[in-house]
Amino acid sequence: MNYTIHEMARLLGVAPHTLRYYEKIGIIRPWTDKTNGYRYYSVVDTRRFNLCRALRAAGFSLEDCRVLLSDPQGAESAALLQKQAEELSKQAILAQLTARQLRHMQEVFGRVEENVGQIWQEHLPDAWRLTIAEGETPLKDPQKEQEKQQWLEYLPIVRWVSRIPHETFCRYGQGRVEYAPGLMISAEDAGALSIPQTPQVEFVPGGEYACTIWRQVGRGPFDWDSLREPLAWLRQQKISAFGEGYSTILASRVNEAGRVENYHFLGVRILK
Structure with a gap:
């Protein structure tokens, strides 16, 4: 069976210019009838086109298809197939973890307001963290910048988390709140996604944390009010051995007065 370009396009459900492009890169090859000068496509071309279309649906580029x-x-x-299979497996894991994260966000959104100012003790898992700034000033480190871009591909499993040093808690109310923004992921999820633990990545030990949700109204940076509740709870519990704090945004809204309200989770590590 032979097809003109318009017949072929109609059969395959594509535009004629698509066939011309696939011809240009060598995926399909029409033949020319020397008796009338017309160019025709054959069933061989339909098979190659549809195979290429299936490969494209699996995430391959047209250049990859040409090689395959x-x-x-x-x-x-073989290398192309192996690489893409590994990438799709990683995407499937990321999709599964993201669905879990969205279910967690649904729970958090439902009770975020009632938990503002409340303190509870929670066991948090081991985590990996990549510091990317001091305060709001980005670190000028090309290697860390490259790694940051790689980590950002795994949002929302990777979260934006600021570390508040222990020393800042110790001088509560004096000077400004020092903090270091960074990216953070649980060690288990990092392993599932095959994220490498390079020298740039710091280990954040899991364990017991004093946790709270604090509400920030307006557009300023961290202030001392965000640390008041957990510090008061630690003193009340007579817990003197504690480490860094880790804060991440949970939710945000614009209130009736038109001001932005951000809801942050803060966990302060309790040391034994």
Whole structure:
């Protein structure tokens, strides 16, 4: 069976210019009838086009498809298939973790207001963290910047978390609140996503944390009010051994007065 370009396009459900482009890069190859000068496509072209379309649906580029259809048993084809299979497996894991994260966000949103100012003790898992700034000033480290971009591909499983040093808690009310923004992920999730633990990545030990939700109204940075409740609770519980605090945004809204309200989670590590 032979097809004109318009017949072929109608059969495959694409535009003629798509067929011309696939011809240009060598995926399909129409033949020319020397008796009338017309160019025709054959069933061979429909098969190659549909195979390429299936590969495109699996995430391959047109250049990848050209390689796979030129030498399917070659080393380059094998490497392309292996790489894409690994990438899709990672995407499937990320999708599963993201669905879990969204269910957690649904729970948090439902009770965020009632938990403002409340203190509870919670066991948090081991985590990995990549510091990317001091205060609001980005670190000028090309290697860390490259790693930051790689980590950002795993949002929302990777979270934006600021570390508040122990020394800041110790001088409560004096000077300004020092903090270091960064990216953070549980060690278990990092392992599931095969994120490498490079020298740039710091380990944040899990364990018992004094936790709270604090509400920030307006557009300023951290202030001492955000640390008041957990510090008061630690003193009340006679807990003198504690470490850094880690804060991340949970929710945000614009109130009736038109002001932005951010709800932050803060966990302060309790040391034994």
